[in-house]
Amino acid sequence: ARANCAAKSSGRCNNQIRKHEPKVVDMIDVEDIAEKAAFCRCWKTKNWPYCDGSHAEHNKLTGDNVGPVVVKK
């Protein structure tokens, strides 16, 4: 196990989105999706809950490999 996992803040992935809420939950009606929608899984987007491509910079900086989930209708 990584040593820094014990610190409360070190395991956080959300640094910016609706931090005042106890839990960030989003409900999307599938009927509102035109053809497909890409939802952010890296928590770095400026257009939550949608992916805006910010994962690319995150991956570059951290060596991570995260990307969106794409929902197709």
Ligand code: FES
């Ligand atoms: Fe977060 Fe694309 S911006 S997955």
